[in-house]
Amino acid sequence: MIHNFNAGPSILPKEVFEQASAAILNFDNTGLSILEFGHRTPEFTAVMEEARSLVKELMQLNDDHEVLFLHGCASTQFMQVPMNLLDSKESAAYTDTDIWGHKAITEAKLFGKVDVVASSKEKNYSYIPKDFAVPNDSKYLHITTNNTIYGTQWQTIPKTSVSLVADMSSDIFSRVLDFNAFDLIYAGAQKNMGPAGVNLVVVNKNILGKVKRVIPTIMDYRNHIKEGSMLNTPPVFAVYVCLLTLRWLKASGGVGAIEKKNIEKAALLYNEIDNNDLFTGNVAKEDRSKMNVCFVMKDPSLEKEFLQYAKSRNIAGIAGHRTTGGFRASIYNAMPLSSVQVLADTMRSFSALHKA
Amino acid sequence: MIHNFNAGPSILPKEVFEQASAAILNFDNTGLSILEFGHRTPEFTAVMEEARSLVKELMQLNDDHEVLFLHGCASTQFMQVPMNLLDSKESAAYTDTDIWGHKAITEAKLFGKVDVVASSKEKNYSYIPKDFAVPNDSKYLHITTNNTIYGTQWQTIPKTSVSLVADMSSDIFSRVLDFNAFDLIYAGAQKNMGPAGVNLVVVNKNILGKVKRVIPTIMDYRNHIKEGSMLNTPPVFAVYVCLLTLRWLKASGGVGAIEKKNIEKAALLYNEIDNNDLFTGNVAKEDRSKMNVCFVMKDPSLEKEFLQYAKSRNIAGIAGHRTTGGFRASIYNAMPLSSVQVLADTMRSFSALHKA
Numbered sequence: 001m002i003h004n005f006n007a008g009p010s011i012l013p014k015e016v017f018e019q020a021s022a023a024i025l026n027f028d029n030t031g032l033s034i035l036e037f038g039h040r041t042p043e044f045t046a047v048m049e050e051a052r053s054l055v056k057e058l059m060q061l062n063d064d065h066e067v068l069f070l071h072g073c074a075s076t077q078f079m080q081v082p083m084n085l086l087d088s089k090e091s092a093a094y095t096d097t098d099i100w101g102h103k104a105i106t107e108a109k110l111f112g113k114v115d116v117v118a119s120s121k122e123k124n125y126s127y128i129p130k131d132f133a134v135p136n137d138s139k140y141l142h143i144t145t146n147n148t149i150y151g152t153q154w155q156t157i158p159k160t161s162v163s164l165v166a167d168m169s170s171d172i173f174s175r176v177l178d179f180n181a182f183d184l185i186y187a188g189a190q191k192n193m194g195p196a197g198v199n200l201v202v203v204n205k206n207i208l209g210k211v212k213r214v215i216p217t218i219m220d221y222r223n224h225i226k227e228g229s230m231l232n233t234p235p236v237f238a239v240y241v242c243l244l245t246l247r248w249l250k251a252s253g254g255v256g257a258i259e260k261k262n263i264e265k266a267a268l269l270y271n272e273i274d275n276n277d278l279f280t281g282n283v284a285k286e287d288r289s290k291m292n293v294c295f296v297m298k299d300p301s302l303e304k305e306f307l308q309y310a311k312s313r314n315i316a317g318i319a320g321h322r323t324t325g326g327f328r329a330s331i332y333n334a335m336p337l338s339s340v341q342v343l344a345d346t347m348r349s350f351s352a353l354h355k356a
Numbered sequence: 357m358i359h360n361f362n363a364g365p366s367i368l369p370k371e372v373f374e375q376a377s378a379a380i381l382n383f384d385n386t387g388l389s390i391l392e393f394g395h396r397t398p399e400f401t402a403v404m405e406e407a408r409s410l411v412k413e414l415m416q417l418n419d420d421h422e423v424l425f426l427h428g429c430a431s432t433q434f435m436q437v438p439m440n441l442l443d444s445k446e447s448a449a450y451t452d453t454d455i456w457g458h459k460a461i462t463e464a465k466l467f468g469k470v471d472v473v474a475s476s477k478e479k480n481y482s483y484i485p486k487d488f489a490v491p492n493d494s495k496y497l498h499i500t501t502n503n504t505i506y507g508t509q510w511q512t513i514p515k516t517s518v519s520l521v522a523d524m525s526s527d528i529f530s531r532v533l534d535f536n537a538f539d540l541i542y543a544g545a546q547k548n549m550g551p552a553g554v555n556l557v558v559v560n561k562n563i564l565g566k567v568k569r570v571i572p573t574i575m576d577y578r579n580h581i582k583e584g585s586m587l588n589t590p591p592v593f594a595v596y597v598c599l600l601t602l603r604w605l606k607a608s609g610g611v612g613a614i615e616k617k618n619i620e621k622a623a624l625l626y627n628e629i630d631n632n633d634l635f636t637g638n639v640a641k642e643d644r645s646k647m648n649v650c651f652v653m654k655d656p657s658l659e660k661e662f663l664q665y666a667k668s669r670n671i672a673g674i675a676g677h678r679t680t681g682g683f684r685a686s687i688y689n690a691m692p693l694s695s696v697q698v699l700a701d702t703m704r705s706f707s708a709l710h711k712a
Contacts, residue, residue: 002387006394009592017380017389024377031358031670033373035551035597038362038673071553072427072574075588079572103573110570190589195391197427197553197591214466216435217459218428232431233546235553236365237593241391314387317394 003339005329006317007148007292008170009190013334016244023240034240039233047240048229054246058255059179061202068201068221068229069239073188074100074169077199078107081165081184084221086112086139087211093117093138093162097154098125098147099323100167108142111213117141125150127284138162140183146171148191149321151294151328152287157181163207171291172200173249174333175259183207191291192333194242198235249333258333265331265340266290272344278302278351282326296326303327306350313346359695361685362673363504363648364526365546369690372600379596390596395589403596404585410602414611415535417558424557424577424585425595429544430456430525433555434463437521437540440577442468442495443567449473449494449518453510454481454503455679456523464498467569473497481506483640494518496539496563502527504547505677507650507684508643513537519563527647528556529605530689531615539563547647548689550598554591605689614689621687621696622646628700634658634707638682652682659683662706669702 004011020034027034028043037044052067061067070076081104086092090112094105096119108114115138118129125147134141140163146153148170157164163183172187179185183204190196201221208222217223217231224231252258270288273279273295281288281295297303303326310318320326331340360367376390383390384399393400408423417423426432437460442448446468450461452475464470471494474485481503490497496519502509504526513520519539528543535541539560546552557577564578573579573587580587608614626644629635629651637644637651653659659682666674676682687696 004388004392006392009392009394009589011392012389017391020391021377021380024373024380032360032672033368035373035376036360036362036365036367038365039552040678071429071432073589075574076427079574083572107572107574110572188589190592195591195593196395196589197594216439216463216466218431218435218463233365233429233544233552235551235591235594236546237551238553238591316388322396 001314003315003342004317005315005331005335005343007191007321007328007330008188009196010317010330010332011334012194012241012245013248016241016248019244020241034237037236039230039236044236045230047243048234051239051243051246052229054243054250055200055202058173058246058249059202062180064204064206065180066203066205066225068203068224069234069242070199070201070224070229071197071235072199073190073196074167074186074199075103077167077186077201078104079110080219081142081186082108082111083213083215083219084208085163085165085184085211087213088112090139091115091135091137093134093141095119095129095132095141095143096121097128097152098144099149100147100169101142101144104142104144104167112139125152126282128152128154128287134158134160134162136161140165142166146289146291148292148330149324150283151289151292152283153289153291155287171289173255173258174262174291176256189238189242191330193245195238198238198242200242261337262290262331262333265335265337266293268337268340268344269293269329269331272347276347276351278354279347291330291332293329293331294320294324294326302354309350310343310346313342315343315346318343357670359671359698360673361671361687361691361699363547363677363684363686364544365552366673366686366688367690368550368597368601369604372597372604375600376597390593393592395586395592400592401586403599404590407595407599407602408585410599410606411556411558414529414602414605415558418536420560420562421536422559422561422581424559424580425590425598426555426557426580426585427553427591428555429546429552430523430542430555431459433523433542433557434460435466436575437498437542438464438467439569439571439575440564441519441521441540441567443569444468446495447471447491447493449490449497451475451485451488451497451499452477453484453508454500455505456503456525457498457500460498460500460523468495476508481508482638484508484510484643490516490518492517496521498522502645502647504648504686505680506639507645507648508639509645509647511643527645529611529614530618530647532612545594545598547686549601551594554594554598556598617693618646618687618689621691621693622649624693624696624700625649625685625687628703632703632707634710635703647686647688649685649687650676650680650682658710665706666699666702669698671699671702674699
């Protein structure tokens, strides 16, 4: 068995793989593959409706919040969010806490004014800014709740009088939050939800339709809401795999239950990092991500050797992001505690080898 | 065995389903699922490169033409094409030969001026316009080469002095064309290529970068070209299935060989329509599509009964589009001649029943 710590696309539950594989040969006992299945059939319409309704249930959303599954990944939303929410003379508040938040800022500037109200860029994104003010006339405040590349996470969601918009790509469904406090949440599926190629968008319908610009049909959230997330051919298979994962999440006890497991997994790994002489964390302890655990070796010349050693123990995907180096172990919802234990044990035995 | 005549998502080769299903459990002998596989790994980079290069080979593209696999479906391209090619004061020529071409016109109008140079709308899209002029100062001429809903197809690609842009969603890889004559070709994968959720875009790189507007990062074809179609996380699984289909197409003899089979399949079915007293075609004979065969019953009150009768013979997906009614049998590349024969036989035996 391979322990897959890839940051995304990344591990999904084993039963999801099995069910998805089977549905490619025979979907829902129809004798047809899910890959050749028309999206306007009663069978697929039921898939879409169950997926949307499970999101509402698992996130405990109120009726103002609509659930959409849209093509693309978070990079599409960097553009689509300001296109729908920000007029050219208005201003939005953004936080710069990772490459992804930074990219969201770049795109928002094409549509209106951007106030970068908080940034940890000057310290290589190693912490989450705490005290910052959001101008009252901001159209919204944008945060990236978990920072996949650097391994930080907003432990507390900032309280603000303006609309709250969040990129939750890498920690969606991993912890209980007051999701109704957000007016817009988006998340590329490829971490905690499904395959790459579909975005979850949760939007308070009351904030839409306020901008003056003409929005291309496919980019206007209102059109997707009106058509029940079936404005155009949706990414059928990707939505189906999301449904399988959502069913698994519900059967596992929901977001609260998975959060407890995530806390346990993260504690195990950070504990090893803090107590192992060879390794060290590189972000502020209070801001550590429970999804992406980043660390380096005190002696960087050993990193290549450790990577090989881990590989020999069937540990995959722990090399840091191509822009940062070091290590990153992504321990998303589907990652079992036992695999995290294997990684911690491997760090310990590697350390013992080097002391011997 | 079910004979799947769905218009899209639609039938793919049986071996593609088998290989895709297997790769969800174990991709390329890595012990990991293709669904949890990082897109920047050497293994997936090889998938993307092979897929792009097979497209170049099968379409015999010259080096000016770049091949991209982008998120979304053709509806995304309706917007992305004019965003990249048409300045606000410039004019583009569009042909209105189907609901899809009509939608492309609607989106193009958001970006510049649109000349509808030819339309068959007034005759319910039942033919392809033949004689029309394209103004010399048009930025490009847009056509929809095959009209999925109404069952017409451009048998001859119009010769024009301006750039040629085509939506080939429903007949890509089905027939030999001089693909280098097009400056931009796009196609949602879900007919002849793969699962819904990925677009093939073939673009002559020399036509890009001429518009004055600022294009959002993810919408600018040049950014995708620069990053080898890996600007952001691509729809990994969808691209992989496209690769499997492209390999199958090459092993089947390429586009020329499949075109011969497509001609044979279409002739078989149209022959039955023309010679069966109960049925009749509803588009101009010379414009009939070899991909989507549309027909009605002379006595419409029999349609429901025929649909049931066909269903009892394991024929699926022949109901016409929700906006047109009647019947539509989609006989894409992967549809075997034997299944088309089953449909023709079913039409004949239904007819015999009613004569008895």
